[in-house]
Amino acid sequence: MIQVENVSKRFTLHNQGGAELEVMRGAHLGVAPGECVALVGASGAGKSTLMRMIYGNYLAASGTIRVGELDVVTARPREIIALRREVLGYVSQFLRVVPRVPTRDVVAEPLLALGRPAEEARARAEALLARLNIPQALWELSPLTFSGGEQQRVNIARGFAHDYPALLLDEPTASLDATNRGTVLSLIEEAKARGAAIVGIFHDTEARARVCDREVDVSGFAPRVS
Numbered sequence: 512m513i514q515v516e517n518v519s520k521r522f523t524l525h526n527q528g529g530a531e532l533e534v535m536r537g538a539h540l541g542v543a544p545g546e547c548v549a550l551v552g553a554s555g556a557g558k559s560t561l562m563r564m565i566y567g568n569y570l571a572a573s574g575t576i577r578v579g580e581l582d583v584v585t586a587r588p589r590e591i592i593a594l595r596r597e598v599l600g601y602v603s604q605f606l607r608v609v610p611r612v613p614t615r616d617v618v619a620e621p622l623l624a625l626g627r628p629a630e631e632a633r634a635r636a637e638a639l640l641a642r643l644n645i646p647q648a649l650w651e652l653s654p655l656t657f658s659g660g661e662q663q664r665v666n667i668a669r670g671f672a673h674d675y676p677a678l679l680l681d682e683p684t685a686s687l688d689a690t691n692r693g694t695v696l697s698l699i700e701e702a703k704a705r706g707a708a709i710v711g712i713f714h715d716t717e718a719r720a721r722v723c724d725r726e727v728d729v730s731g732f733a734p735r736v737s
């Protein structure tokens with residue numbers, strides 16, 4: 512479902528005289544439906560960079576990144592937008608939302624964007640918010656003033672609203688209490704059971720051991736200095 516082949520990445524630092532920083536060469540990764548793969552490696556090894564390339568936020572310098580039928584490296588912006596709407600979900604560490612939009616609508620939005628009936632989208636959003644222990648009194652409010660952990664749970668609810676065939680998870684259990692952490696791990700297990708292909712960064716080693724089938728050490732993709 513997710514197939515990364517021979518990917519390299521260079522950053523051009525425009526504010527530092529155009530210096531070129533090569534951070535990855537020959538990256539490979541394959542994730543089958545129903546599988547969860549953890550990206551591991553020391554800080555700065557390139558875990559986030561690889562995840563952002565799969566999502567199409569960073570452009571790979573070479574190689575292919577297939578998600579379903581689409582090669583993200585050569586895809587047009589319109590195709591990336593459709594991929595993100597239908598196929599590839601991304602739970603980032605931080606919630607980014609438009610001000611004044613109620614929490615329930617923030618969570619329902621991915622389903623509405625797919626043309627699902629408003630009633631169904633709302634019901635799904637409410638079920639997820641309840642499961643993640645967001646008090647009902649907060650559903651009508653914007654999540655911008657919520658606590659860090661509440662915002663993270665709203666972000667997770669939004670990321671799991673649609674049953675994406677592929678999911679990217681950036682530290683989904685960071686800063687959660689034991690109960691909510693358990694709920695998030697159950698959501699991940701349920702996504703795997705319905706066939707989602709998942710790539711995740713988990714500094715929480717117990718969480719990683721519970722939900723991930725394999726680890727891929729991105730340090731192995733560091734460019735060799737010759």
Ligand SMILES: Nc1ncnc2c1ncn2[C@@H]1O[C@H](COP(=O)(O)OP(=O)(O)OP(=O)(O)O)[C@@H](O)[C@H]1O
Pocket residue numbers: 522524532534552553554555556557558559560561
């Ligand atoms: N936008 C950017 N511009 C320039 N360099 C970048 C950019 N993003 C990442 N890098 C560099 O790429 C390398 C990999 O960074 P990345 O954030 O992917 O590592 P990581 O493994 O996710 O680290 P951590 O575990 O600390 O989050 C680092 O040397 C970093 O400085």
